Amino acid sequence: MNSNLQDYSHKRFNILTGEWVLVSPHRAKRPWQGQNEEVSKEKRPAYDDKCYLCATNTRINGEINPDYKDVFVFTNDFAALQNDSPSFNVSEGLFKAKSETGICKVICFSPDHSKSLADMEIEDIKKVVHAWQKEYKELGENEAINYVQIFENKGAVMGCSNPHPHGQIWSQSTLPNEVDKKDKQQKLYFSKNNKSLLGDYLQQEIEAKERIIFENDDFLVFVPFWAIWPFEVMIAPKKQQKNILELSEDGAKNYAEAISVITKAYDRLFNTSFPYSSGIHQAPTNGLDNSHWHWHMSFYPPLLRSATVKKFMVGYEMFGSPQRDITAEIAAKRLKELI
Amino acid sequence: MNSNLQDYSHKRFNILTGEWVLVSPHRAKRPWQGQNEEVSKEKRPAYDDKCYLCATNTRINGEINPDYKDVFVFTNDFAALQNDSPSFNVSEGLFKAKSETGICKVICFSPDHSKSLADMEIEDIKKVVHAWQKEYKELGENEAINYVQIFENKGAVMGCSNPHPHGQIWSQSTLPNEVDKKDKQQKLYFSKNNKSLLGDYLQQEIEAKERIIFENDDFLVFVPFWAIWPFEVMIAPKKQQKNILELSEDGAKNYAEAISVITKAYDRLFNTSFPYSSGIHQAPTNGLDNSHWHWHMSFYPPLLRSATVKKFMVGYEMFGSPQRDITAEIAAKRLKELI
Numbered sequence A, B: 001m002n003s004n005l006q007d008y009s010h011k012r013f014n015i016l017t018g019e020w021v022l023v024s025p026h027r028a029k030r031p032w033q034g035q036n037e038e039v040s041k042e043k044r045p046a047y048d049d050k051c052y053l054c055a056t057n058t059r060i061n062g063e064i065n066p067d068y069k070d071v072f073v074f075t076n077d078f079a080a081l082q083n084d085s086p087s088f089n090v091s092e093g094l095f096k097a098k099s100e101t102g103i104c105k106v107i108c109f110s111p112d113h114s115k116s117l118a119d120m121e122i123e124d125i126k127k128v129v130h131a132w133q134k135e136y137k138e139l140g141e142n143e144a145i146n147y148v149q150i151f152e153n154k155g156a157v158m159g160c161s162n163p164h165p166h167g168q169i170w171s172q173s174t175l176p177n178e179v180d181k182k183d184k185q186q187k188l189y190f191s192k193n194n195k196s197l198l199g200d201y202l203q204q205e206i207e208a209k210e211r212i213i214f215e216n217d218d219f220l221v222f223v224p225f226w227a228i229w230p231f232e233v234m235i236a237p238k239k240q241q242k243n244i245l246e247l248s249e250d251g252a253k254n255y256a257e258a259i260s261v262i263t264k265a266y267d268r269l270f271n272t273s274f275p276y277s278s279g280i281h282q283a284p285t286n287g288l289d290n291s292h293w294h295w296h297m298s299f300y301p302p303l304l305r306s307a308t309v310k311k312f313m314v315g316y317e318m319f320g321s322p323q324r325d326i327t328a329e330i331a332a333k334r335l336k337e338l339i
């Protein structure tokens, strides 16, 4: 590909959101004089009696966690969305608001307080995948739920308030902004080409090779051409699937393997338990024809240069557009070397 | 207004970007167990011989800063955009990229290393406003520059690598994402109503009163109905102006006063030098008819509960949409009490 992409400022187009990212490859050379993150080198115990996610412990609202052995899911005690709030609509001139209802859950990946997905066996990650499937299905069958967002915040720097391995599921009545953008872009392409946008893109990635980190029979793990975060990664099924319910038993295992491979590589990159937010974007559960959807999981990790130096998405990024220093190709190469 | 907005989850519409924010007022009650920021209580000297922004000091590239007395502007030594990079275009199937050129500058607000805008006299802030005008004009007259983004990152938590009071100006050949959204929304409204979208909105704010923090003859300082950050604030001229060049001499002074009032209130809120990113969105310098533009300045501060507890825009926010806990009305009330 055009070698200017490795040397000079440019914008890259995100086919899924329709937005641009500014890439400034030459900027990786600037010295760092800003804030350093703290890294906790503390080894965590397998059980912590003060952790509200550990088995048999009592949560803030008085409920007692069961003595769970693999995955444990419960409704968030401080949910941002509730399913019993009233329905209302504000439309006073340029003040526009609408009630939003939903169900928020917490999913503990393992009873072992000391682990993260990177330390878990593929068989155990597969149990997490099965729990995600169950939740997506059950929540999606609820008439009032039209979209299910599965995500994980890992690490204190990502606002994670408890190191116990866990993720969240926020499900709601409308499509959030990011999903709405991807819905529109995929629909546009599908209606023109009668093929999956991401599917065609993955074909190009397979031919180009330079951004692929890992692949197995069902999945591609790669740095998207338009990645925003320094070591952003996407996991996507090679064959179009609308949502994670379409995974075969083997597919679920291969998905678990893909998650295992990338989270292990991440931990090796800066020799630290690598922080990130990850999330699955998949078809809404709104009962519409979503045949344009091709589900995928993304990892947005903030670290840039070391365990303590992160990329700040601030001033220009907030007012202008996301901006990155190292290119997607360099990031992919570095991660691939750690597999 | 509908009292449900203070009690139940809802989405609010941002008229300028066309996007939604999720508001979860009941969530302000949840306990905080996550990361705390460090606060530097260190008193800075008026001159620091190791600071590359202080007058008469040598910068990394060997240049020596002049013995400046008020505002000092120079081209960024590690610019994300350069004006001598080649022009290129990549369009290989779904890989789309374009070269982007520009000029990045740094603007020191004061030679006094110990100060921030909050500590400066209104007369001195006015000099900063005049420098912004000069830069917007000069950069905008450059054929290759079609948009000028003025911004400030303040505080280590906002990725600011040097506490010396300074901001930045990144100017470039195309419109970044956020500006493009606001350009479209304002244009749509203007072409329908032949009036400024923000102008009509400000009228509604003046009648509603509940989100206004401060006003003077020319400016309104308020928390927008759709604010994302806990204490996000906007400063906007009451009468439509496309860009800051339309400020009268009195207008520039009143703008400086508005900046002074809000930055002082911020510092009082959590008794700390309040971190934020701020930025001015104004008409592109692309030579097109930009009569739909109404310039405004926004402050995006991360702190939520105290000098050490910030709001994390992570998992759900990255994959779904921005989400806030306290309402815009409560935030405005708290800030107003500090004026």
Ligand SMILES: O=P(O)(O)O[C@H]1O[C@H](CO)[C@@H](O)[C@H](O)[C@H]1O
Binding pocket: A034, A311, A312, A313, A314, A315, A316, A317, A323, B153, B158, B159, B160, B161
């Ligand atoms: O230019 P600085 O202050 O070195 O860097 C800071 O502001 C830039 C513009 O918002 C960001 O891209 C950087 O991530 C941030 O650390």
Ligand SMILES: O=P(O)(O)O[C@H]1O[C@H](CO)[C@@H](O)[C@H](O)[C@H]1O
Binding pocket: A153, A158, A159, A160, A161, B034, B311, B312, B313, B314, B315, B316, B317, B323
């Ligand atoms: O739900 P938690 O882990 O308490 O909170 C974390 O994740 C949420 C969802 O991304 C964010 O809204 C919070 O800002 C963050 O601190």
